[in-house]
Amino acid sequence: MLTRAIRNSLGNKSKKEDNLFWNKIRVPLVRISREGYMLSYNQAFAELLNIPPEVLAGLNFFDNPYRILDSVNQETLAHKRGQDVTIESYWRRGDSGFLYVKEHFTVDEDEGYWVYLEDETEKRRLRRSLEITEEKFRFVIDQVPVGIYRIITTGEIVFANQYLAQLFGFKSGDELQGKTAKDLFRYPPEYETLLQAAIKQKQSTFHYEFSYTTLDGKKLWLEDTAHIFYDTSDEMLFYDGIIQNITEKKQIENDIKRLLTAFTQISEAIVITDTRGFIIYSNPALERMTGYSATELYGKNMNIFRSGVHSRDFYRNMWNNILHGINWEGTIINKRKGGDLYTEYMVITPVKNDEGQILNFVAVKRDMSEVLKLEDKLRHSQKLQAIGTLAGGIAHDFNNILMGMQIYTEVLLKRLSPQSFEHEIAGKIYESQNRGKELIRQILSFSRPGTEEKAPLAIHTIVKETIKLIKNAFPATIHVSENIEDCGQILANPTHIHQIVMNLCTNAHDAMQGHGTLTVELKRKSQITGPFKGLHLTGQEWICLSVADTGCGIDEKIRSRIFDPFFTTKQVGEGTGLGLSIVQGIVKDYGGEIFFDSKVGEGTIFYVYLPVR
Template sequence: MNAERLHLLIVEDEEAHVEAIRRAFEKADANVEIRAVGTLREFRAAVADRLPDLVLIDLNLPDGKAMEVMTFTSETAPFPILVMTAFGNQEIVVKVMKAGALDYVIKSPEAFAAMPQTMERAFREWKLLQKHKQTKEALRESEVRYRRLFEDAQDGMALAEAETGRLADCNRALCRMVEREQAELVGQFQSVLHPPQENTQGGVSSTFRQHQTDARKVLESRLLSRSGKLLPVEIMASRVQMNGRDYMLGIFRDITERRRVEESHARLATAVEQAAETIMITDTDGTILYVNPAFDKTSGYTREEAIGQNPRFLKSDKQNAEFYRRLWAALVAGEVWSGRMINKRKDGTLYEEDASISPMRDAAGTIVSYVAVKRDVTREVQLETQLHQAQKMEAVGRLAGGVAHDFNNLLMGIMGYAELCRGRIDPGHPIREWLDEITRDAERSADITRQLLAFARKQTIAPKILDLNDAVAGMLKLLRRLIGEDINLAWLPGTDLRPVRLDPSQVDQVLANLCVNARDAIAGVGKITLETGNTTLDAEYCARHADAIPGAYVFLSVSDDGCGMDRETMAQIFEPFFTTKGLGKGTGLGLATVYGIVKQNSGFIYVYSEPGQGTTFRIHLPQVAAGAVAATATSKAAVPRGRGETILLVEDEKSLRVTCGLFLEALDYKVLLAETPGEALKMVDRHPGDIHLLLTDVVMPGMDGRQLSKRISAVKPGVKVLFMSGYTADVIAQRGVLEQNTAFIGKPFKRDDLARKVRDVLEAHEPASQEAATTEHVARQAAAKTGTP
């Protein structure tokens, strides 16, 4: 018997039978509590009082039959019931069993004696029956529950015969996906759910039919709706058995949003990977988690070399600790940091970046990493520096141009009066030496003005087509005297050198300044090398060198083996008045002059140097078209004198008017002096004889020199014209004075220079007529305005 104490309710009106049953349980030492009643009424009361574990009831009782209280089946009864009967009538047995009895017992002494065993067997059977009942109930509930899940699921679900692929069932969600009713789908082949191209061999339908295991299979496909819309889905399929048959259970999940997110992420990933800017992600400790390919291109480090490191391996030591402290303080506070930093590439070179570093937060708002977007601005910074340098030089140039006119006029007066005084004093007089010193100082001042104007590209020049080899060769003797005997001057002329267009005097200036600069860089014995050659610059070279333009050039290089320069010095060497020499050892205008001359002639100059490795200046000048003839040098003749010609001198500055007039009179010219253009015109009207030359200032109040020359030429057609000015080239060029076949001399000038220029103009051959020259000039002006040749 069960170790648990059972409650047995006996319903029997025969006391002897009850006693026999009680003795049998006592004999079996069964753990049973027995309660006996004799009627149906007492049975009902006993059950109401306490529910028994098992009931043993006589079929016939004084107040009725046992079946009257059996209103349930054996499966639904709250306790097992055994019915006792005195007869083994089959009909009665059937009725008893249908009424809900678990079993029946035919009364006999043997049956009473075996009642403990019967009781145990009945109770065991009852337990099994209850378990079966619970299982069935659980199965029913499970079926209801899973049916509800099946029908109410958000994902589409379908059950198809594994062998044929016919749909046995589908839920409402799947019907919505394909825009069809359940009745339309059940019984159809699974292929009705998909577009034709996915139902071929190897398509989704055949793939699932060939899936023979219980393991879940997942693939992506598309559903075809009634309206023809294609819906991307993820299908999770597994083989199941129902009622002995194999089915495929498919779960269809709409992945439209997931696809959109994936595509968005893919686009974002592609954008990040292909971005020109460097993108770096670090954790909150600064350890690099990700870099895009642009990082490799910018820094020289591969992704594998960077990931896992701290960005400090890029530090150039150009930013101090305070810079990084502020950066991290902003990031830790959750702020975005933006700024510029200088980092070091793998090859050791430095580069500048504009960086924006932002915190990245999780769903809870906690900072989990940082993302940096950085743009290499090294080239931009270089261009900005060059622009600032050019603007600075342009400002100095404007300043130089602004003072050049007044300064040149003052110098002209000083030089003129000094020369006049010197001509009236005996050679041995002590004042003569003072006058010579005044003249030399004035000439040096004039040289400084010319250098400033050369730097500003505003000096008046007379470019000629020349052979650079001849120009350099003609300067070698002077250059050797300039650099001294301790320094060897090597000359490497290029073969078949193409001609260039340049003012010969500018070649002298460039060579002298560069060689003096090289000499000063050499301590003791050294070497300076001059070299020329033809070269062609391509787009790749020009991309690396600012201001360079692709084309054919002649180069001139001046190299020395002196002390060299660092980058900081090289960045300033072309600035006017910048010098590394001691006080009184240089004006700081030499290299600025070279720079201005090169730029004025459409060339460009670069310097290559390192500390202790010497320096090379390389100048590129455009080649002149084939067939151009280089000019030959002319020797200076003795100072020519006049032959009694009449010169009309027009100058608004009294000192210049007086000194120039005296110069010309001393050279045997007749001179008419006029302060203004109006006075000059009156003089022409009153003068009875010829006027052979008009020597006039260019810029004057009321009327410029060019306009005056036209007025006078109309009255005296044969008059020659020589213009003079202390203004910069750009100012007088606006007045047509620097055009071809126009004579000009720039202030300040010496008496001998004026004498030669006047003689050259007087002896020059006229154009066909002055009217033709004027017409040609007007035509050129009109062409310049319209852009026509």
């Protein structure tokens, strides 16, 4: 022992040399009698205890107010009295504080003991600090809401925290120590394959999600994230991991997927913006509505849709509402990517957090263009119905008056001399009355298009006969081209077919102003073709009559009005404005459709589709 070595060294020196060497030793040493009285001590001993020399010299080593010895060490010392022994004790320093020391006793055969004091205060403090830190660490580890583990190369769990134990139905992490991860976690077969692949590739991290069924049958989704440690030869030592219960997260993800699927499939356009109006989400319906893709819109402001139609006050009122947490809804005119304007109905809803703070705005949009068109058509149809009813009533009364006038005119023509001037005047009156009768017939035909009986009819024969009449009536400067196919029979009235062809050809004649080409075609088709092929009228057989001219075309401004009754672009006395109205009425009564395509300065083509029944 150290004290024995020092004692032997001192034994070989003189008294003076003894004292000099004794004080130079930096190890705290004291020589005591067997009863405990201090015979001598070195400077290091005095400095360690910091007890005044006059007090220190009179102390009994075994029994003094500065030394504290517990019962265990007292018993050890008593039992080993007269032998070399090491015990632990506390010493109260002369100034303040306590020292934790180890007392190494070496028997001195002559006078008692050599005692070497080893100061363990700092070691004990550090050890206790480490113990406290470990306790705190363990406490924290057990409190965190994730499972924490360490697994060694054999697959054995050597550490697990409280949360992990409770997650798998155990009371404490100590119960998991010694169990294999494979048996506890019941990973899917692919887990081990992926883990070994990660180790083979010397990856430092490993991530895996798997489902786990608890003993009571509850299904959980768990996320395992591990950090793999290797030795200097790149062999795996162990891996520390965190297992999180992500069941709720998975449920939220599934809810979000379902919600996004609904957003994707819904016909209404949905836009989500931040509080400044910058777009962070848009569904496919918005792309169909505006022409902008989701990528193009992301990060753009909603003013990208502004049409310039609405005033600043309009938008100021909208923003004032939604910034105060109030829903805004209304009709707004916006602009598509191509620049054309459209009308939409929009509802903007502020999204708030639990504190009532606005986080986002959600706008639900519906394109009202088709609805407005249908409303216009409905209003137009109601207007036509009202006009037809009024015109029919007037025409009926006027026809009764005209009939009386014709009877009297016929009487005059019979009594007057055919060579007289009066007979000529009466004849002109009679002709005017006939024109009036024709006009009344057209008005009545417009107001009651479906009154005539229909029968199976080979439509191509009527079209050919009408074209023959047209060729004779039109001037030679108008070339008439025809391509008439035998399309079979349909339920129709010959007069109606004649009216359709005659009115369309007459309008073509007037548009060409005596020069040009008139083309009439009759074909059987299985669907709508031409400029209107996107319409829904498919899935059945159709007879298509097309009448094309090389005239002046129809101005864009009046295209929406050409089927209105009594609308005409001809001079007064040259037309009644009922021709196309009558044609449309007949076609609709037959369950068909009439369209046209026109270019100003190039000509117009009308398509009449009649269903084969």
